[in-house]
Amino acid sequence: MYSGYDAGASQFAGGGFMPSPAPAGDTTGQSPKKFGSQSQTLRAVTVKQLLEGTNNTGDDQYKVDGVELQNITLVGKLVDVKQFETNLTYILDDGTGKVEIKFWLDNDEGDQVQQRLQQYRVGMYVRAHGHVRSFQNQKSVVAFNLRAITDYNEVTYHLLQCVFQHVHLTKGASSGRPPAAAAGPTTAAPAGQPAAASVPATNNNMAGGDGMSNVQRDACALFNSPDANASESGISLEQVIGSLNSKYPVTDIRAAVDFLVNEGHIYTTVDDVHFKSTAF
Known part of the structure; x- marks a missing residue:
């Protein structure tokens, strides 16, 4: 070195x-921008x-x-x-x-x-x-x-x-079986899309030791889920909102996705409303 x-x-x-x-959620009046079919x-x-x-x-x-x-x-x-x-x-x-x-x-x-x-x-x-x-x-x-x-x-x-x-x-990948994912409810996704796992409810939206608020952390967990990783296109903003809107206002969820993009935790894939984690 x-x-x-x-x-x-x-x-x-x-x-x-x-x-x-x-902003990741700002799609009013226009179709999502397509980035092509390549990986x-x-x-x-x-x-x-x-x-x-x-x-x-x-x-x-x-x-x-x-x-x-x-x-x-x-x-x-x-x-x-x-x-x-x-x-x-x-x-x-x-x-x-x-x-x-x-x-x-x-x-x-x-x-x-x-x-x-x-x-x-x-x-x-x-x-x-x-x-x-x-x-x-x-x-x-x-x-x-x-x-x-x-x-x-x-x-x-x-x-x-x-x-x-x-x-x-x-x-090549390990021949051993991967660890089993914890069982839990999932939110229905459109055909051909991975289901985004639901996140347990919390009582506040305070920042934790990682510098993220609860809504940011929960959104990040969805993008880091096995289903999101298995899909080449990741998961959509709509799916994230569907999974978290019982806990947080939609505006906070959109802002959390913007935060994750700006901080380099996720990136856009097939269009500007589908995202995948940079951790994989």
């Missing part, structure tokens, strides 16, 4: 700015895996462990930050290599550029979500999500997740 990688938890400064996507899975990778990814088609469809990459997530330390007219370019080092992370700017983001430059500084650890691109045989990541890391456990978790996914894809 290179000498510039400081693995100490004291490196974490906290804070971070997230680009704000359109929208999220893959945790190291920089070394990314740089060694293969491409036999000549386009930007790279494979790691024989599986095509769509959405990827990287964790590492920022070692350089540059501002250009159309993008902010970060160099991320995770101890296995360095890669360029590009965050493209909209014309109306002038005020937010300086905020991003102040929030994402050299020496900070970040998690990036994005797509792999190549220009003149040099791979880079076009980020659609960037978040500062404040707990070093997330770095360890990411590396373990990379190892787990690599072993799972190259050596």
